[in-house]
Amino acid sequence: MRAWVVPPGAKGVDDLQRIERPDPQPGPGQVVVRVRARSLNYRDQLVASGTYFGAPNTRELIPLSDGAGDVAAVGPGVSRFRVGDRVAGCFFQRPRDAAPDAPPLALGSPLDGTLADYVVLNDDGVVAVPEGLSYEEAACLPCAGVTAWHALFRAGRPVRPGDNVLVLGTGGVSIFALQFARAAGARVVATSSSDEKIARLRGMGVSDAINYKRTPEWEKEVLRATGRGVDCVVEVGGGGTFARSLQSLARGGKVCLIGFVAGRGGDTSPYPLMGKAGSLHGIFVGDREMFEEMNRAIAVNGLKPVVDRVFGFEEAKQAFALHASGRFFGKVVIGA
Ligand SMILES: NC(=O)c1ccc[n+]([C@@H]2O[C@H](COP(=O)([O-])OP(=O)(O)OC[C@H]3O[C@@H](n4cnc5c(N)ncnc54)[C@H](OP(=O)(O)O)[C@@H]3O)[C@@H](O)[C@H]2O)c1
Structure with missing residues (x-):
């Protein structure tokens, strides 16, 4: 699959690298999401510059917490979603091997994020996207x-x-x-x-x-x-x-x-x-229940996230640059 990564020690968007990785396979309880669109948040600039929570990036990391797409494959034991469902990942994920009282971890740092063709998520870290929203609009929701x-x-x-x-x-x-x-x-x-x-x-x-x-x-x-x-x-x-x-x-x-x-x-x-x-x-984002509650309100009220501009996947650096400039209104999106 195609992916962009923030390499260890990266100092800014110019250091982003476009790489290929094997297509991921779902494990038990996991879904593979074919990401159709992602959106940028302020924190993604900090992740790319190695200053998020003051810590430089120490491994090759796929950035961005937010994305929407459709379920491409489901692992054993998944009952909440089927292949083809339109979904978005929650900002916070609970890794399968985490201790019960461990805090959840965020996509796009420290977990690999959505700036790739596919992302693997636990099925309890995924929500259905509201009817009537495009992938680009739905990609604005998680954070x-x-x-x-x-x-x-x-x-x-x-x-x-x-x-x-x-x-x-x-x-x-x-x-x-x-x-x-x-x-x-x-x-x-x-x-x-x-x-x-x-x-x-x-x-x-x-x-x-x-x-x-x-x-x-x-x-x-x-x-x-x-x-x-x-x-x-x-x-x-x-x-x-x-x-x-x-x-x-x-x-x-x-x-x-x-x-x-x-x-x-x-x-x-x-x-x-x-x-x-x-x-x-x-406030630190929110949980899946809040995400689902919000989605119901978006559907009932016919709300549309405000997308300023959609960039192509290969234009990720330009998307980061527009976002960093502040010359946008609402959200900057990276599509297919
Ligand atoms: N705690 C959490 O869970 C959480 C979640 C999401 C975001 N955040 C944080 O919330 C902040 C906003 O995030 P975001 O992703 O919405 O940002 P964003 O989309 O990058 O928007 C930044 C906007 O902030 C405005 N701004 C800049 N300086 C300002 C100032 N002095 N006074 C008022 N507005 C100013 C600008 O609006 P104008 O161009 O109109 O001036 C700019 O467009 C960031 O610090 C981010 O890290 C925290």
Whole structure:
């Protein structure tokens, strides 16, 4: 099969190598998925540059956590799926030989991921993809979609109709959060560095969109626009935005700590949470149950993941480059 790998000691996307590997065979309880499309997440850039969780890559690794395709073969004992089913892999997988209390491991680091023709998964680490989505759209769901779903509906008090939700920037997690929040009847306030992207946000039902470059104190604008602050912040900025996210909260609101696109450092005081009786939730993607729950909501509401551009398999480096540039809206996909 075709595969791209991050070699040991890789320092960036230029080091990605296109190789051939034998087609995998399923073991007991496993399925082989013919991957038709994959999507990029912020972490994939860190994996490619050897800086994910601060650790350089030490083996030849197939990157990317997210992919969708169809079941090409099933091993003995598999009853959940049949050959031909349209599926996506869960971000977290539980290796068959893992101790019962061992934490699950993620595709695309440390486990081999989806930037290959095939991936072998345990059948309990696979979900059916929602009817009506293309492979390219379904490939956007496993990390960004499930993370947004977890933040809005599973962390603390679920977002309700009439709530105010703040999303930061226009990357994968934030655009899913926008779509889910709107489908749940919430009002969405968003930030972006680009007026062009702000126009697209408005077209997706965002009530107030703030250019965080032109309005660095955007939290004041969030409070002015909402009157009482927001009930949920989808906090993907990290050190560069966390203090302003706390200031943006309404009484009883929650901040879902997800990422660090605006920097990891900082010494933000958490005390504003106290006065607002707010809460802080660390989110790390989510489990299969959340993925399946989200898929039902996507099907019922006819939601479509927002795909900026689809690259060919041999154009993986160009896909990484576009994603690294920030000149995209939603998701960047690598197809067949
Ligand atoms: N904890 C978890 O389970 C989990 C899961 C998924 C992702 N994450 C993390 O969440 C973050 C977002 O991931 P992603 O894959 O959605 O990212 P992404 O698709 O790469 O999107 C990045 C976007 O962030 C926005 N951005 C950059 N600097 C910003 C700033 N100073 N303020 C506000 N927005 C800013 C930009 O939007 P504009 O171009 O509109 O300015 C950019 O397009 C990353 O740190 C990632 O590692 C964590």
